[in-house]
Amino acid sequence: MTSRVRSSLKAGIITERIRFRDGAAAIESTTLIPNARIQAPVRRGVQFPYTAQLKETSMSTRALDPEETTQWEQVSPRHVSPAQWKKFEGYAGEIFSAFGMKLDTPGTRETPSRYLRALYEATSGYEGDPKLLTAFPTECHGGPDCNISQVIEGPIEFYSLCEHHALPFYGHAYIGYIAHEEIIGISKLTRLVRVFARRFTVQERVGVEIADELVRALRPHGVAVHLNAMHLCTQMRGVRESHSRTWTSYWRGNYENDPHLRAEFLQTARSRSDH
Incomplete structure (x- = not known):
């Protein structure tokens, strides 16, 4: 039987x-x-x-968010056939072997397969669709305070793969926005960062994509995004600068024209980065 x-x-x-x-x-x-x-x-x-x-x-x-009506992080699954997967394992093994790895030891026999699985998982952001994010009615109902009250979230950890060398860069994101008619669940900010970060990309693009998507989804009075990251492509190779970090900031709406809002946001982000 x-x-x-x-x-x-x-x-x-x-x-x-x-x-x-x-x-x-x-x-x-x-x-x-x-x-x-x-x-x-x-x-x-x-x-x-x-x-x-x-x-x-x-x-x-899977562990799903009960508040989320659409599983927007997994709406576009990638399809790789078993034959393709096997072929990719062979390519990875050839490269590792040519570069000096002994593939006949207990610790390395499955390395090509493990490497591909890790790479596949690290780029899972391609499967998400941020346009399916849900928003909720704002809690601000008029008055000047609605134009300057910030929602600031961070640090949000993220890990990406540089599209130039396929080496990791990783760090923290800080997101601020000034709500208009809608707000977004705080946990969705974390998930939004990861949808754009878990890809082959560059730090500058991740920040622009986060800012533009929040503008599209919420139509807020303003959006601020601040990223700081360490790039292994400059630490493991090239100039081999082991302690450098890259800081990038992006402004939309009220933040573009109000230096006090920018200063308040950056001060909050930098104070949290010290902890």
């Missing part, structure tokens, strides 16, 4: 298995999915002991 068991794997692969009486399992098919979790490395068509309990994993079982 056999039974089919479906399991999600950390590599971003869904594996369809047939379970036999003796506890062995054979892979029948594999399908790549985003952000899945792997229990153990597998190979297509290989017999292996059935040692872990397999469970169904789907979008509905």
Whole structure:
């Protein structure tokens, strides 16, 4: 007697298995999915002991935000076929081997596969659509205070891959806005940063995309975005400057014309960066 068991794997692969009486399992098919979790490395068509309990994993079982009506972070899943995935593993192995890695040790046999899984996870921002963000009615109902009262959130950690060298840059984002008719949930600011950051990109673009999306979604009186990050492409190679940081700021609306608003925002951001 056999039974089919479906399991999600950390590599971003869904594996369809047939379970036999003796506890062995054979892979029948594999399908790549985003952000899945792997229990153990597998190979297509290989017999292996059935040692872990397999469970169904789907979008509905993930940790979802009950306030969010659309799962806008995962609306455009990338599709990589098992054949493509296997081919990419081979390419990665060839590169690692040519550069000096010994791929026949217990610690390195699965390195090409682990590398691809890590790269896939680190670029999951491509699967999100920030245009599906939800907003709520503002709490400001008239008066001059509505034009200067800031909502400031940060530090928000982010990790990106530089599109020039595919090396990481990472740091903190600070977001401020002056609400008009709508506000956004604070946690959505964090998720918005990560949708744009978890890609092959540059720091300047991340800041512009965050600012422009908040303007589009909220139509606020103003938006401020401040990023500071360390770039491994300048620390591990090139000039090898190990302690430098890159600071970028972006202004929209009232912030563009009011130096006091900018100063207040930057003072708040820098005071939080000291903790």
